Amino acid sequence: DTGVSQDPRHKITKRGQNVTFRCDPISEHNRLYWYRQTLGQGPEFLTYFQNEAQLEKSRLLSDRFSAERPKGSFSTLEIQRTEQGDSAMYLCASSAGSETQYFGPGTRLLVL
Amino acid sequence: AQSVTQPDIHITVSEGASLELRCNYSYGATPYLFWYVQSPGQGLQLLLKYFSGDTLVQGIKGFEAEFKRSQSSFNLRKPSVHWSDAAEYFCAVGESDTGRRALTFGSGTRLQVQP
Numbered sequence: 001d002t003g004v005s006q007d008p009r010h011k012i013t014k015r016g017q018n019v020t021f022r023c024d025p026i027s028e029h030n031r032l033y034w035y036r037q038t039l040g041q042g043p044e045f046l047t048y049f050q051n052e053a054q055l056e057k058s059r060l061l062s063d064r065f066s067a068e069r070p071k072g073s074f075s076t077l078e079i080q081r082t083e084q085g086d087s088a089m090y091l092c093a094s095s096a097g098s099e100t101q102y103f104g105p106g107t108r109l110l111v112l
Numbered sequence: 113a114q115s116v117t118q119p120d121i122h123i124t125v126s127e128g129a130s131l132e133l134r135c136n137y138s139y140g141a142t143p144y145l146f147w148y149v150q151s152p153g154q155g156l157q158l159l160l161k162y163f164s165g166d167t168l169v170q171g172i173k174g175f176e177a178e179f180k181r182s183q184s185s186f187n188l189r190k191p192s193v194h195w196s197d198a199a200e201y202f203c204a205v206g207e208s209d210t211g212r213r214a215l216t217f218g219s220g221t222r223l224q225v226q227p
Contacts, residue, residue: 033213033214033215042219042220043156043215044217045216048214056212100158102158103148103156103157104155105154105155
């Protein structure tokens with residue numbers, strides 16, 4: 001059990017560029033979650049997958065955000081036309097049929 | 113919708129002193145309750161959780177928490193704080209009576225430990 005991994009750990013981009021983050025959940029965890037955390041705040045839920053199906057999406061997930069989990073294993077989160085307000089830590093978590101979510105180290109995004 | 117309040121933004125304690133971090137929630141039923149810890153620039157590590165049963169739960173690193181339904185609280189405690197406990201602590205709730213899986217987090221309490 002290697003834990004949840006995320007790549008990259010840090011990303012600096014210019015406003016208007018597209019970015020993509022990857023999350024690899026704990027092996028055999030069928031549920032995967034994305035959260036966003038801004039400075040001084042707790043994480044805020046973005047979206048949730050059970051296997052390859054995206055079952056929940058937050059109102060925070062604007063149309064510039066898209067998440068996929070094509071084979072029910074790893075997931076990607078893409079942000080199109082980034083804005084300075086997108087600067088945050090993007091956290092991925094996974095769970096195995098229980099309510100306990102295990103978090104990865106996060107991807108810190110800075111939009112200049 | 114549920115909400116979580118952590119009234120203390122920042123707490124400073126001396127090493128070896130006891131600690132209590134407060135968490136209050138708003139939810140119609142008994143929620144799933146969690147405490148996570150986050151070191152600077154890192155992800156969240158689960159300290160402990162409550163789903164049902166015994167209202168006093170033990171976690172890792174010597175932490176415990178007590179669920180008090182009458183007060184809608186789930187306070188985190190440790191009898192003797194170590195310098196390595198300095199971090200940010202988040203309380204979170206999950207919905208127990210719906211199909212939603214999203215956790216709602218408080219805004220966190222930053223713990224500073226003085227030598």
